[in-house]
Amino acid sequence: MTTPYLDTHTMQEGPALHPWLLPVQPFLGIWRGRGKGGYPTLTEDFAYEQEISLSHDGRPFLRYEARAWLIDENGTPIRPSGRESGWFRVAPDGYLEALVNHPTGISEIYVGQVSGPTIDLATHEVTRTPLAKEVVSGRRRYTLGDGGLSYEHDLEAVGRPTSPHLSAHLRRVAEVGESD
Numbered sequence: 715m716t717t718p719y720l721d722t723h724t725m726q727e728g729p730a731l732h733p734w735l736l737p738v739q740p741f742l743g744i745w746r747g748r749g750k751g752g753y754p755t756l757t758e759d760f761a762y763e764q765e766i767s768l769s770h771d772g773r774p775f776l777r778y779e780a781r782a783w784l785i786d787e788n789g790t791p792i793r794p795s796g797r798e799s800g801w802f803r804v805a806p807d808g809y810l811e812a813l814v815n816h817p818t819g820i821s822e823i824y825v826g827q828v829s830g831p832t833i834d835l836a837t838h839e840v841t842r843t844p845l846a847k848e849v850v851s852g853r854r855r856y857t858l859g860d861g862g863l864s865y866e867h868d869l870e871a872v873g874r875p876t877s878p879h880l881s882a883h884l885r886r887v888a889e890v891g892e893s894d
Contacts, residue, residue, distance in 0.1 A: 729772030737808040737828040738776060741768050741856065745863045748785070749882025754874045761785050762795055764882050766865070768802070776802040778812065804828065810835065812854075819846030824854065831858035848872050852879075861885065 745766045752759035764782040782795040800814040812824040812835055820842045826835035833856040840849050850870040857864045862885045869879040
């Protein structure tokens with residue numbers, strides 16, 4: 715049995731892009747690259763690789779998935795790290811709502827705007843399970859440029875003020891015309 719409605723990362727295969735998604739069309743794809751992370755509660759910064767996937771099925775939202783793994787100084791994977799999934803809902807004027815869920819028991823709702831090559835999001839609400847660590851707020855920025863996608867994530871958590879947490883530069887790994 716095949717799935718009748720596949721997601722696509724491109725404009726050339728699969729369902730037509732919903733008109734409301736035109737502001738985020740350049741972000742569609744599978745992106746992979748390296749970054750650095752840290753936080754005031756950590757004893758040292760860390761290096762990681764990350765993959766972000768943004769796809770659509772013809773309706774006015776994007777499917778979002780991200781996963782990361784820690785790497786050593788040679789780029790060798792050490793272990794899995796962050797993982798999240800969710801949805802980016804886009805309005806015709808570029809207003810954007812993002813629902814992001816983590817397997818660590820945290821769910822975040824972000825609101826923001828798509829403006830040219832940038833998606834800028836800030837938390838609207840954070841909920842968590844009883845065993846999840848305290849996360850109060852966050853800010854995420856995705857910027858297209860220099861042949862790739864740059865990602866920054868600031869975080870307010872576990873009694874610390876908002877601080878830089880993650881930053882990465884990713885390259886598109888799914889060429890136009892490919893889909894999953």
